[in-house]
Amino acid sequence: AKTVTYDFNVSWVMANPDGLLERKVVGINGQWPLPVIEVDKGDQLVVNMYNGLGDKNASIHFHGMYQNTTSNMDGANMASQCPIGPGSSFTYNFTVDQNGTYWYHCHTDFCYPDGYRQALIVHDSDAYFADQYDEEFTVTMSDWYHDLVEDISFLSLYNPSGAEPIPSAFLFNDTMNSNLAVEPGKTYLIRLINIGAFVGQFFYIEDHTFKIVEIDGVYTEPTEADMLYIAVAQRYAILVTTKNSTDKNYPIVTIVDSDLLDTIPEDLKLNSTNWLEYNASAAHEQAVITYDVSSDIVPFDDITLVPADHMELLPEPDLEINLTVSMNNLRNGNGYAFLNDISYTAPKVPTIYSVMSAGTLADNATVYGEYTHPMILKHNDVVQLVLNNADSGSHPFHLHGHNFQVIDRAPAYGEHFYDYLAGDPVPFDPSNHTAFPAMPARRDTFVLPPQGYYVIRFVADNPGVWMFHCHIDWHLSQGLAMVMIEAPNKIQETHHIPDQAYEVCRAAGVQYEGN
Numbered sequence: 458a459k460t461v462t463y464d465f466n467v468s469w470v471m472a473n474p475d476g477l478l479e480r481k482v483v484g485i486n487g488q489w490p491l492p493v494i495e496v497d498k499g500d501q502l503v504v505n506m507y508n509g510l511g512d513k514n515a516s517i518h519f520h521g522m523y524q525n526t527t528s529n530m531d532g533a534n535m536a537s538q539c540p541i542g543p544g545s546s547f548t549y550n551f552t553v554d555q556n557g558t559y560w561y562h563c564h565t566d567f568c569y570p571d572g573y574r575q576a577l578i579v580h581d582s583d584a585y586f587a588d589q590y591d592e593e594f595t596v597t598m599s600d601w602y603h604d605l606v607e608d609i610s611f612l613s614l615y616n617p618s619g620a621e622p623i624p625s626a627f628l629f630n631d632t633m634n635s636n637l638a639v640e641p642g643k644t645y646l647i648r649l650i651n652i653g654a655f656v657g658q659f660f661y662i663e664d665h666t667f668k669i670v671e672i673d674g675v676y677t678e679p680t681e682a683d684m685l686y687i688a689v690a691q692r693y694a695i696l697v698t699t700k701n702s703t704d705k706n707y708p709i710v711t712i713v714d715s716d717l718l719d720t721i722p723e724d725l726k727l728n729s730t731n732w733l734e735y736n737a738s739a740a741h742e743q744a745v746i747t748y749d750v751s752s753d754i755v756p757f758d759d760i761t762l763v764p765a766d767h768m769e770l771l772p773e774p775d776l777e778i779n780l781t782v783s784m785n786n787l788r789n790g791n792g793y794a795f796l797n798d799i800s801y802t803a804p805k806v807p808t809i810y811s812v813m814s815a816g817t818l819a820d821n822a823t824v825y826g827e828y829t830h831p832m833i834l835k836h837n838d839v840v841q842l843v844l845n846n847a848d849s850g851s852h853p854f855h856l857h858g859h860n861f862q863v864i865d866r867a868p869a870y871g872e873h874f875y876d877y878l879a880g881d882p883v884p885f886d887p888s889n890h891t892a893f894p895a896m897p898a899r900r901d902t903f904v905l906p907p908q909g910y911y912v913i914r915f916v917a918d919n920p921g922v923w924m925f926h927c928h929i930d931w932h933l934s935q936g937l938a939m940v941m942i943e944a945p946n947k948i949q950e951t952h953h954i955p956d957q958a959y960e961v962c963r964a965a966g967v968q969y970e971g972n
């Protein structure tokens with residue numbers, strides 16, 4: 458193991474990723490797209506971040522990193538640290554004890570859709586598929602906005618219809634003109650990451666099936682598929698073998714999940730097979746290739762994936778948490794989102810610092826304030842989380858600090874994408890659902906179906922303060938979040954908050970006892 462150090466001087470730079478509009482984006486060391494972080498398992502990752510934005514708070518969350526004993530390096534605004542204000546610096550420093558495909562992104566209010574997000578790859582020469590490919594690529598996909606996020610956020614919050622902002626464009630590797638140059642008869646490992654803020658995308662390669670070998674950092678039994686649905690924050694690694702001849706190029710297609718868009722923007726349309734595609738006849742300054750994907754192609758169902766380590770279904774839970782998602786626009790036209798009628802509001806002091814200073818009271822949820830929706834988990838408890846959705850939109854939920862077993866979901870996958878408006882919310886009924894998978898899929902971000910439910914299990918074996926939230930950034934800002942405080946006494950024993958963290962708080966004007 459080695460130490461890998463990155464110096465990130467964060468500042469605004471100009472970029473024109475869709476060829477339609479140049480705008481300012483969050484750059485690192487004067488560059489955008491941002492540098493990909495690459496490490497090996499066991500490495501110490503050090504990122505020295507300086508916020509040179511001048512007018513905006515920032516932080517870095519390393520999405521999917523377990524941060525064992527370093528929950529205070531998790532980058533989540535006011536859960537694991539204070540916002541890093543303009544002119545402040547913060548050094549992230551933690552051991553990477555896992556493999557696979559991850560990403561990093563800003564995790565203060567509204568900053569990653571302005572471009573502050575990129576891949577984080579943990580290479581593994583011992584992966585079971587390491588000798589099965591010739592070369593690897595990382596492909597990010599994202600929704601893109603011509604407006605600065607703070608302008609969009611205003612619309613999103615003061616918005617009686619509740620409609621989310623409509624993306625201006627969709628990017629592959631931060632551009633609309635990307636090609637992967639491949640050779641005939643070779644096998645490629647392609648790492649797919651949705652680094653967007655909102656929209657899930659279907660992924661497809663013309664005339665090629667592929668093998669899934671990893672989801673969200675969890676190796677899977679090699680599993681054949683020809684289309685994936687990738688919600689924001691989800692990752693897949695796939696093996697693709699090219700044809701032996703060179704007489705044709707094959708489009709790699711992502712298709713926007715139109716169910717998420719409240720209106721279809723004018724340069725997109727539903728095609729004859731009901732997929733959303735570019736509308737070539739609409740005024741558009743850029744030549745766009747349209748592509749008809751057969752409606753017979755069905756996205757792969759992630760719940761059927763078997764982890765390569767064959768980890769078995771966890772035993773009956775010690776703790777079951779039942780949550781219901783709802784969206785509401787009742788308060789003066791401002792949109793709010795709720796888990797069990799609580800709309801998350803950031804605390805005045807980062808939750809982990811409250812844990813550290815609360816002494817023996819740390820396992821008392823009232824210490825953390827009702828509106829952070831704190832949930833105390835006991836060390837090594839099996840936790841079952843049942844998420845019911847009273848809303849008619851899907852929500853990609855992410856749990857920090859863990860992956861989890863995916864043990865049940867309704868409605869079924871096909872209905873989720875094409876038929877959900879027919880039904881009333883389906884509440885989870887444990888008595889009807891005894892046949893959970895023997896070796897459930899594990900991942901760190903799942904799609905909660907519209908008006909359906911999702912059930913996950915995990916072991917609370919990673920003491921820390923972990924956010925659980927919808928990864929649609931507009932919904933996070935509307936409060937679709939809560940905080941898990943896992944084994945508070947163990948957090949106190951295993952964590953050390955460096956002085957720099959308190960300096961960042963002081964600079965940001967966050968006051969608390971002991972500061």
Ligand code: C2O
Pocket residue numbers: 518520533562564690855857924926928
């Ligand atoms: Cu990538 Cu709190 O999330």
